[in-house]
Amino acid sequence: xxxxxxxxxxxxxxxxxxxxxxxxxxxxxxxxxxxxxxxxxxxxxxxxxxxxxxxxxxxxxxxxxxxxxxxxxxxxxxxxxxxxxxxxxxxxxxxxxxxxxxxxxxxxxxxxxxxxxxxxxxxxxxxxxxxxxxxxxxxxxxxxxxxxxxxxxxxxxxxxxxxxxxxxxxxxxxxxxxxxxxxxxxxxxxxxxxxxxxxxxxxxxxxxxxxxxxxxxxxxxxxxxxxxxxxxxxxxxxxxxxxxxxxxxxxxxxxxxxxxxxxxxxxxxxxxxxxxxxxxxxxxxxxxxxxxxxxxxxxxxxxxx
Numbered sequence: 207x208x209x210x211x212x213x214x215x216x217x218x219x220x221x222x223x224x225x226x227x228x229x230x231x232x233x234x235x236x237x238x239x240x241x242x243x244x245x246x247x248x249x250x251x252x253x254x255x256x257x258x259x260x261x262x263x264x265x266x267x268x269x270x271x272x273x274x275x276x277x278x279x280x281x282x283x284x285x286x287x288x289x290x291x292x293x294x295x296x297x298x299x300x301x302x303x304x305x306x307x308x309x310x311x312x313x314x315x316x317x318x319x320x321x322x323x324x325x326x327x328x329x330x331x332x333x334x335x336x337x338x339x340x341x342x343x344x345x346x347x348x349x350x351x352x353x354x355x356x357x358x359x360x361x362x363x364x365x366x367x368x369x370x371x372x373x374x375x376x377x378x379x380x381x382x383x384x385x386x387x388x389x390x391x392x393x394x395x396x397x398x399x400x401x402x403x404x405x406x407x408x409x410x411x412x413x414x415x416x417x418x419x420x421x422x423x424x425x426x427x428x429x430x431x432x433x434x435x436x437x438x439x440x441x442x443x444x445x446x447x448x449x450x451x452x453x454x455x456x457x458x459x460x461x462x463x464x465x466x467x468x469x470x471x472x473x474x475x476x477x478x479x480x481x482x483x484x485x486x487x488x489x490x491x492x493x494x495x496x497x498x499x500x501x502x503x504x505x506x507x508x509x510x511x
Contacts, residue, residue: 212242214242216262217247218242218246218261218264219249219250219251219261219263220234220235220238220248220249220250220266220268221267221284222272222274223253223254223272223347224347225273225274225346225348226274230271231250234268234269249261253280260287261287262292264284264293264294264295264296265296266284267296268295268359271337271339272343273299273340273343273347274296274297275298275299275310276296278322281320281322281323282324284323285323285324285364286324288364289364290364290365290366290367291366292363293362294325294362295331295360296359297358298360299336299344299356300313300333300356300357301352301355302354302356305352308350309348309350310350310352310355313330313356313358316358317330317360325362325363325364326362326365327361327362327363328361329360330358331359332358333357334356428451431450442456444456476489477494477497477499478494479494
């Protein structure tokens, strides 16, 4: 019992279930009552009917021959009824091999379950092989058969505060020096410029144009304003919302290409009208047009020609 740290005046709960032998439970309670004394208390609680009390220490599955399995709900309830800084000690059979969909947890999963229930400082204290009586109890009460079971003892501690608790912060009301030097009122007034000072002839103001160099007054070259990526690549293409002039330049080049791609007149009089056109002119029957204007010929005109 000394391993559990039980002393006089403490409230101790012993949790039992149907797998716990009656004589062993009585023997354990007698020993605990001797340790806690008249000022302490030992409560015996069924694992399915835990009372809503507060305990300094909870022992579960400690009764010799007991093979209790602790579900997440049971661990959460045990953590709830523990007082702040209270400890939980439990024994439970665990699997040494990973078995899918097994009701018996591994030791690492059992430690994780205690942590998820709200306990801290969770650690494994001891592990041992199950006795023949305990193996038989697992088979009878749990309906579980396995050759790779061990019994582990694990402890966890409840934090020294309750969930939802609050504490008032003690804040000093005395004003501390910021460490910044005080501003001289005379110096602040010296650097203050009002609207009346703007009209005072004694105030020497700097002309903003004098701050510019002759180079700043020159008009920049449009090529220098063009973005570095504008027009780069195999195909020249203006950026969206182009402002450097590349869009206008490409439009002019497109117009020149359209003019150069039009059919060339051998006599140079095709644009004047039928009276000045040759007998084989493809523009026969079409109205006169301006030189350089793009003229579209119909398929019938091209075939007749």
